Amino acid sequence: MIAAILSLTLLGAALGIVLGVANKFLAVEGNPLVEELIAMMPGSNCGQCGFPGCSGAAEAIADGSAAPTCCPPGGKTLAAAIAAKLGLTVDLSAMADDGPKIAVVAEELCIGCCRCSKVCPTDAIIGAAKQVHNVFREACTGCSSCVEKCPTEALVMRPVPVTLQHWVMPKPLAA
Amino acid sequence: MGVMNFFKHLLGDDWGVHPDDHKRPAADRKVRVMPVPARLCLPLQQHLGGAARPAVLVGQKVKKGELIAEAQGMVSAPIHAPTSGMITAVTEITAPHPSGLSMPAIILEADGADEWCELHGCDDPFALAPAEIGKRVAAAGVVGLGGAAFPSAVKLIGASRAKVTTLVMNGGECEPYLSCDDRLMRDQAAGIVDGIRIMLHATGAGVALVGIEDNKPEAIAAMRVAAADFPAVQIRPVPARYPMGSEKQLIQVLTGTEVPADGRPADIGVIVHNVGTALAVRAAVREGKPLISRLVTVNGNCMAAPGNIEVRVGTLAEEVIAFAGGLKGDGIGLARRVMGGPMMGMQIPHWRVPVVKGTSGILAFDTAEVAEQAPNPCIRCGSCVKACPMGLLPLEMSSRISNEAYPEAIDLGLKDCIACGCCAYVCPSKIPLVQYFVHAKGELAAQDRAKLRTDATKKLAQQRQERLAREAREKAEAAAKRKAEREAAAAVKAAAETTAG
Numbered sequence: 001m002i003a004a005i006l007s008l009t010l011l012g013a014a015l016g017i018v019l020g021v022a023n024k025f026l027a028v029e030g031n032p033l034v035e036e037l038i039a040m041m042p043g044s045n046c047g048q049c050g051f052p053g054c055s056g057a058a059e060a061i062a063d064g065s066a067a068p069t070c071c072p073p074g075g076k077t078l079a080a081a082i083a084a085k086l087g088l089t090v091d092l093s094a095m096a097d098d099g100p101k102i103a104v105v106a107e108e109l110c111i112g113c114c115r116c117s118k119v120c121p122t123d124a125i126i127g128a129a130k131q132v133h134n135v136f137r138e139a140c141t142g143c144s145s146c147v148e149k150c151p152t153e154a155l156v157m158r159p160v161p162v163t164l165q166h167w168v169m170p171k172p173l174a175a
Numbered sequence: 176m177g178v179m180n181f182f183k184h185l186l187g188d189d190w191g192v193h194p195d196d197h198k199r200p201a202a203d204r205k206v207r208v209m210p211v212p213a214r215l216c217l218p219l220q221q222h223l224g225g226a227a228r229p230a231v232l233v234g235q236k237v238k239k240g241e242l243i244a245e246a247q248g249m250v251s252a253p254i255h256a257p258t259s260g261m262i263t264a265v266t267e268i269t270a271p272h273p274s275g276l277s278m279p280a281i282i283l284e285a286d287g288a289d290e291w292c293e294l295h296g297c298d299d300p301f302a303l304a305p306a307e308i309g310k311r312v313a314a315a316g317v318v319g320l321g322g323a324a325f326p327s328a329v330k331l332i333g334a335s336r337a338k339v340t341t342l343v344m345n346g347g348e349c350e351p352y353l354s355c356d357d358r359l360m361r362d363q364a365a366g367i368v369d370g371i372r373i374m375l376h377a378t379g380a381g382v383a384l385v386g387i388e389d390n391k392p393e394a395i396a397a398m399r400v401a402a403a404d405f406p407a408v409q410i411r412p413v414p415a416r417y418p419m420g421s422e423k424q425l426i427q428v429l430t431g432t433e434v435p436a437d438g439r440p441a442d443i444g445v446i447v448h449n450v451g452t453a454l455a456v457r458a459a460v461r462e463g464k465p466l467i468s469r470l471v472t473v474n475g476n477c478m479a480a481p482g483n484i485e486v487r488v489g490t491l492a493e494e495v496i497a498f499a500g501g502l503k504g505d506g507i508g509l510a511r512r513v514m515g516g517p518m519m520g521m522q523i524p525h526w527r528v529p530v531v532k533g534t535s536g537i538l539a540f541d542t543a544e545v546a547e548q549a550p551n552p553c554i555r556c557g558s559c560v561k562a563c564p565m566g567l568l569p570l571e572m573s574s575r576i577s578n579e580a581y582p583e584a585i586d587l588g589l590k591d592c593i594a595c596g597c598c599a600y601v602c603p604s605k606i607p608l609v610q611y612f613v614h615a616k617g618e619l620a621a622q623d624r625a626k627l628r629t630d631a632t633k634k635l636a637q638q639r640q641e642r643l644a645r646e647a648r649e650k651a652e653a654a655a656k657r658k659a660e661r662e663a664a665a666a667v668k669a670a671a672e673t674t675a676g
Contacts, residue, residue: 043633122635123642141632164220166624167274168617171577172550172607 033086034062040081042073044121046143061086073143075100101157102140103147107132109154116146116155190564191416191424192597194351194518196390201474201481202354206362208485209498211258211285215489216268217243218280221531222318223325224250229281231262238292240465243281246313252326252532253316255465257487260285271514271531275524283489294463300373305335308377308460315459316532317466320451321345321356321420322515324533327452334378337441342380343429344371346387346394346450347413347420350516353536355470356450358483360387360394363454364401370453371408373460378446383408384429385450390415417518418595422447424564436591471530473499477509477539486530492537493526502539510545513538518596551604559598559608565591569598573611581622584615592616 037058045053049070051060060066061082068082068090076092083090103116103125110132117125117133124140127133137160147155160166220226225248237243237256244254263284267277297303297311313328334342348356360367371383385402387395389412402408413419413428423434425447432443440446448456451470458464467488473495474481480500492514496502502509513520514534530537559569567588575584589612598608 043629044636121639122632123639124635139631139635162274162276164270164272164274164276164278166621167272167276168621169273169610169614171614171618172610 031059031062034058036085037061037082040074040078040085041071042078042141042143044073044141044143046073046121046141046145048072048143048145073141100160101142101144102137102160103135103142103144103155104158105133105135106154106156107134109152111152111154113151115149115151119145119149121145190562190566190597191418192562192600193415194417194600196351196415197474198352198354198357198390201352201472201483202357202391204482206358206470206483206485207499209487209490209495211287211289211487212490212494213285214263215257215260215283215285215487216280216491216529217254217257217283217489218268218270218278218529218531219244219254220278221254221324221488221533222252223323224248224252224329226279227251227254229265231281233262233264235262236260236286237262237283238290240294240467241292242465243283246316246326250326250329252318252328253314253465254281255316255467256283257467257489258283258285259288259290269524269528271521271523271528271534273521273523280529296461296463298461300460301376303376303460305377305379306332308373308456309335311460311463312377312456315455315463315465317452317455317459318532319449320455320469320533320535321449322519322533322535324531327448327456330446330448331374331377331456333441334380334446338444339378339380339441339446340382340444341430341446342371342375342378342383343426343440343445343447344383344385344450344453345420345422345425345447346385346391346398347425348391349388349415349417349420350518350520350535351417352474352538353472353516354474355472355483355535357391357394358472359451359454359470360391361397364394364397366457367450367453368398368401368405368408369461370455370457372405373456374448374453375407377456380446381407385410386413386419386425386429387411388413388415388419417597417600418564418593421564421593421595423593436588466532469530469532469534471495471534472536473538474536475513475539476541476544477502477506479503488530488532490530491526492523492528492530495530495537496526496539506539508541509539510542510547511538511540513540518600519594548605550606553604553606556603558601558603562597562601564595564597565593567592569608569612570606572615573606573608576611576615581615581619585619589615589619 038055041054041058043054049057051057057066057070061068068088069079071078079090079092112127112130112132114129117127121143122139122141124136125133125146144157147157227244228247230245231237231243238259239256241256242253243256246253261284262281264282266280266282268280270276270278300308309328309332312331317327318324319327346356346360375383385398385408387398395410395412398410402410411429418424422440426440426445427433430445434440434443455466468485470483471486472483479502482499484495484499486495512523512526514523515521515536517538553570563569572584572587572589592612594609594613596609602608
């Protein structure tokens with residue numbers, strides 16, 4: 001009787017430990033590649049790629065149904081980084097990318113309709129009804145979702161201004 | 176190679192380079208004091224750390240020494256009016272920076288009276304508490320005058336907390352062409368020694384080692400005389416070699432201890448201050464005078480009359496050069512304009528750039544001095560490895576960086592590089608090695624900023640989702656409440672009708 005209880009207890013404990021260890025070391029959490037891609041994406045879920053947010057785009061890129069170039073806010077830098085990660089070669093020349101951009105409100109054209117601030121994925125546009133709106137430079141990701149909503153074409157995309165804090169010494173020309 | 180040199184070579188103690196110092200005749204000429212110009216441009220960021228915040232309004236009249244911009248953040252320094260006059264604008268001016276970009280600055284129109292505001296000095300600084308000295312130095316806007324312009328008070332206050340035992344005073348001035356520290360030590364040795372004693376009191380350090388390169392015998396003699404009565408202040412001549420004035424190198428030569436790679440001098444009980452800073456600390460504590468002027472070396476083959484000039488902070492380089500005697504032949508043959516030293520200073524796009532607290536020199540080089548050459552392929556001679564004072568492998572790092580393999584460059588010690596330029600100076604193939612490292616450091620900082628930005632964006636997007644969900648919930652709740660009220664009202668009405676009926 002005791003021998004039977006002991007042997008079954010020991011067997012259970014041993015197998016439990018094996019399962020626990022296996023769970024720890026052989027764990028698969030979703031697709032690790034997708035996780036890594038999500039970490040690289042801009043994360044504003046602006047939807048310009050046509051997928052439901054950045055995680056959707058990351059899944060599509062990982063299973064090959066979307067090109068690494070599908071993210072406009074990420075631009076060439078992101079496309080090149082994703083291509084390097086997946087070992088793909090992409091044609092970057094087709095991508096229109098003049099460096100990072102941000103939205104700017106032309107104050108004389110803004111009528112304060114609030115349509116832009118409703119679509120902004122990062123709440124970067126401030127302004128109340130019938131008041132001139134403005135864009136927080138630090139919060140704008142340059143997704144340009146607001147531009148097409150503006151009825152007076154007051155929103156335009158401008159290159160991010162280079163400031164002393166952002167300037168980088170150019171790379172010397174190679175020998 | 177002598178026997179000693181051979182041993183030094185074996186021990187890896189032959190770092191650095193020996194450039195022709197070009198310090199004389201500028202160092203031997205008397206200091207000239209420049210009169211206050213009609214207009215001063217005072218950038219809000221003249222120091223490492225956070226930019227100062229303007230504390231004056233346009234049109235406001237200020238006296239000399241009055242606070243015009245206050246420190247902002249933990250590491251920052253206030254800015255004071257270098258003369259009396261009126262604030263005419265807060266605007267953007269060309270920064271003393273290689274990019275040629277602009278930075279915000281306060282414009283002060285001088286009224287010619289040059290009248291001091293009320294000053295609060297102290298006759299006996301040694302009776303003050305160390306923390307009080309730190310406070311006074313901070314309020315006077317004193318920053319490191321060697322070039323990096325780190326707020327001095329932060330170092331002094333940090334030192335008393337970190338139990339610093341040794342104060343290393345940097346009188347090395349290893350950069351060629353510059354002689355402003357040399358001149359200060361010759362002319363104002365007593366003031367510097369007094370400043371050093373105040374700093375010893377503020378930090379609690381027991382001894383101050385003043386390292387002066389042996390190519391400045393007059394300065395060494397003057398400082399020895401001034402420090403004769405104070406055993407805690409020791410004058411230590413060090414061999415003239417670039418970059419002897421670099422913090423980590425000077426500490427190693429004077430104390431024999433090495434600063435850890437990712438550490439600071441305070442970790443081994445040492446802090447380093449420039450000799451010019453000692454004088455500014457003395458003025459701040461004894462007389463209550465803020466830092467509003469400094470000694471600037473004007474030098475280079477294109478300068479008509481090289482020398483040292485006492486200049487108010489905010490004076491344009493153009494005006495300093497005009498006062499110094501102008502450029503030879505009105506600037507014919509000028510190949511490069513530099514602010515600071517020739518090795519670590521910065522190339523500036525034009526002369527309409529103000530002198531700031533950290534400006535040690537204004538240099539005008541001709542083509543022969545610049546000696547620009549197209550780079551040739553690396554011949555793997557190892558000269559740069561021998562010259563590197565940090566013991567790094569510049570040739571390996573630069574080849575990684577040219578292929579944009581930044582992580583590999585970091586593994587090779589890119590973060591320890593002090594950007595002294597010895598490698599590029601000795602390279603027989605004229606490869607711009609140090610330029611690669613400065614570029615890579617900037618690129619890595621930009622990548623870090625981009626990473627922070629992505630994280631912030633993700634947080635913003637998430638907060639928006641939460642806000643939308645909350646708003647939808649509140650709307651639904653409000654609608655449900657209204658519906659319930661309507662139904663209750665209808666029920667009451669129906670009941671009333673039934674009763675009435």
